[in-house]
Amino acid sequence: MKKFAILLFITFAFTVLFGPNTLALTADKVVIPDSLQELDLSDQLDVYFDQNHLNAKQILSKTDEFIPLSTSNPSGDISDTVYWLRVNLENDSERQRNLLLEIKKPHLSSVTLYTLKNERLQKEETIGYRYPFDQRDYKHRNLVFSLDLQPNASTAYFMKIETDSFFQAPVSLWDPIAFSEANYMNQSIHGIFYGIMLAMILYNTFLFLSLKEKSYLYYILFVSGFTMMQAVWDGFAFQFIWGDFPWWALRSNSFFIIWTSLFALLFAKHFLQLREHAPRLHRVVTIFNQVCAISLVLPFFVNIGTMTMISTGMATIFVLFLIAIAWTVRLKTREARFYLTAWSLLFIGVLLNILAAYQLVPLTDLTLFAPKFGAVVEVLVLSLGLADRIKRMRKEKEYETKKYYVHTLLQNAVKQMADMDDLASLSKQGLHCLMDVTHFEKGFYLSKDEERWNVLSKVDVPEEMEDFLLEQYDSWKNGKNGILDGSTFTVPISSSTHSGQFVIWSTQEEVDLSIMESFLPAFIDQFTTLVVQKEDVEMLRKSAMHDHLTKLLNRKYFLKKANEIYEESDSASLLLIDIDHFKRINDTYGHLIGDRAIVFAADLIKRVFKKFGVVGRFGGEEFIVFLDKTGESQALDWANHLLEAFREEGLLLEDGRSIYLTVSIGFCSSQAFSYLTVDEMIQLADEQLYHAKRNGRDQVAAGS
Structure with missing residues (x-):
């Protein structure tokens, strides 16, 4: 479904813009370099918008009214205006230069080249869709003129352009040999594109003849119309098919835009089963299809410029319908995702071409051929969809085998994990x-x-x-x-x-x-x-190791842990911490608040020291901290930090008051002795704790 949305958008995109226009002009002379390959004249062209259809003699009186083409931005304009372009080429070499002037958009109805000689315009050649292809001096799908530049001379060229469709005129100056080489490369790219599209048409034709499925018929007609539309835009249709029928060449663009819109929408309706999934939208789309079918005869009777606007409007409506269909019928299958992805890529190609046409991005080979690249990729992605289906069938078998393997692996792993102790x-x-x-x-x-x-x-x-x-x-x-x-x-x-x-x-x-x-x-x-x-x-196990109130290690497991650590350490410090005047708290606030005070003190001590050592409850309101690989100076700093923490943070009561606790700390470091056991360090720290209490509390006491 999106495939059509994209395609149609492509149709619309190219119909609207036929490619980018990035021209700009000054009146300065363009000096032809000796090593010329291709010279983009985008910054050298001047333009005059002729509303009165002046002749070659009259236009010379308007030379002061020419303006840079880049500032005028006539791209995408449909009107009865005649466009005069001017460029001044200077050959400063000692030899005559034979060059080619190419207008890279073949859809222009009439282009006449004039040379300014002796203050008069001399007509060189007139080509375009209004004239049989065989009348061209240079047989090429684009509009190409031969230029003969005399030695050490400058020549002014004027181009009179008339168009029944959108005006665009990207102009380049070429060395003939370089032009032939570039043309060979472009022809190769186009050959690959049209070869793939023809192969897709033939392949789906065989499928239709075999399956008799109406969706294939609509798809074939859609792709055929899109391919012909591309051939019209590229100039190949006029060069190889109806070059002797200018009348039809001018009308073929609008015809194939409507054709492509009609059959793309018919394909979307049937392939996506719109009648079942969105009956109301199906009825509206059916009415639009009928309008498209009737409109197929309009190009034979309606003015070309008017018909271009009608076909562009219908293509725009078609794109909106495709978006509505894509939004309404959101298929979830993998095949549908391939389908939508394929046409999304084509949409991206069209979008790049549109942006280039509106001069929002540079006109390069990528943006110029983007719709063709997108169309080719679309075909390949759909082919990959079939290959993916076969691959998925094989993967499903592999998946089932792997599934059995991993679940067997899990059973064995669970048996092993069940024997683990922690x-x-x-x-x-x-x-x-x-x-x-x-x-x-x-x-x-x-x-x-x-x-x-x-x-x-x-x-x-x-x-x-x-x-x-x-x-x-x-x-x-x-x-x-x-x-x-x-x-x-x-x-x-x-x-x-x-x-x-x-x-x-x-x-x-x-x-x-x-x-x-x-x-x-x-x-x-x-x-x-x-x-x-x-x-x-x-x-x-932890309930036996930890104090039930504070969740700190109890004395037994603290000593066990401290001794294990101390065996692997060459230096350590130990702190004994006692809450000051704890009995007063119990007597004043009760034992429940006393328990909360113990928990509060334990949490604060743990917060300060947990990263640096082992914290335990030594008994009652006393706590013990063992600091591994911590020197005396650093341990004392942390002890003083703990004192400050108690001074700054209080125990908040239910009535909003806070109780600020203080602690006394006894300190011992193994650095002060040749060797101490943990029990000996506790004894020394305990002695210092009493010194701290006798000296006024709320302090740390250390002795050697």
Whole structure:
């Protein structure tokens, strides 16, 4: 359906504009370079709009009224105006120059070339669609004049242009040899285009004769009309088919625009089954088709300029109908997407040509041949649609085989994961399973602890990259660019007490992950079930390790953890922290507020020190912090930072009041001694804690 919309748009596009016009003029002489290949005269032409149909003698009195063509912008104009173009060519060489002047739009009705000699215009040649093709001195589809430039002389040329359609006149000056070479290349491109279009017509004709499907007939007539319309615009129809019939040549453009619109819309109606999908739109389109069918006879009776406007208007309405059809009948099949894509590419080609015609983009070979490129690609894409269907059948078989393989792989992986003791080993086995299925090379598993993501396990990820990955992952989660080069795939895991994320990636830019649609739901379900089981076990273990009120490590597991760390460390610091006047808080506010004060103090201590060491509840209102690989000076800085935090932040009560706690801190560093055990460090810190309390509290005391 869109295929027609596009085609029609093509029809309309070319009908309206016949290609771009990028001409501009000054009255300066154009010096012919010695190494001339092609010279675009876009910036050298002047134009005069002749409303009175002056003759060659009268136009000389208007030379002061010529203006640069680029400032006049007559492109796309339909009127009874005669257009006079002027250019002054200077040959400053010692030899005569034989050159070619080409107007690259063959649709002009009449172009007469004059040479200014002895203050008079001398007629050289008249060519155009009004005259038989064989009358041309230079047999070419475009309008080409031979120029003889005398040595060391300048010659002024005038071109009188009459058109029954849109005015456009891109002019170039050529060396004859270069023109022949360029013409050979253009002919080759056109030959490929028309060869492919003819092959498409013949192929679909055979299909129609075999299947007797009406949609094929409409499609054949549509493509045939579009191909003839292109031949009219390119000048080949006049050169090779009806060059002896100028009357028909002038009317053929409008005829084939209406023809193409008619059969393109008929094809869209039948192929997309518009009667079933949009009956109201079907009735309106049918009426328009009847109008198009009647209008096919108009070019034989109506004025050519008027007919051009009518055909252009009908093509515009046709495009609007195609857009309405495409919007109403949105087919979802893969074949339909190929169909719409093919004609979308053709639409892009037409759009480029339209933009060039309105001088919004430069007129180049790309914009000039864009509709033809689009049409060729459209044919190839439709052919690829059939090949894609065969390929998909083969892929479906491969998919079923792969589906069986990955689900067998999942069953084996689940058995192995069930034997894992903790979430870290469980997630690592899950990573291996995902990577085996996707063939990705690296990956890691993130576990969310409160508001922070942490790397719980990884495969082929260096430890020094962990912070970087977390930073990039946060950026990616916020909708920014991908976290890593290549292809990235994430799998979220969520349970009542756990949030996690598998992140795997490959250095390959494009990876086929279609199998994951079948595999992933089962994987997530199985893995989440195992996570819940491990979490239940982990919660029991953590409940024995952590203080029930503050969620900090209790004394037993704190000492165990601190000793494990201290064995691998050559320096450490330890802090004993006690809430000042805690009994007063209990007596004043009650034990519930006292418990809240302990939790508040624990959270503040944990917030300050968690990144740097191990935090535990030592008993009652006392807390203990073990700082690994932390020198005395740095540890004291952090201790003082904690004091400031307590001074600045208070415990907010329900009545809006705040209780500001203070703490006393006893400090000990292993740097001050040759060797200390953790128990000895606690003893020394405890002594300093009493010093801090005796000296007024709300301070840190350190001793050597």
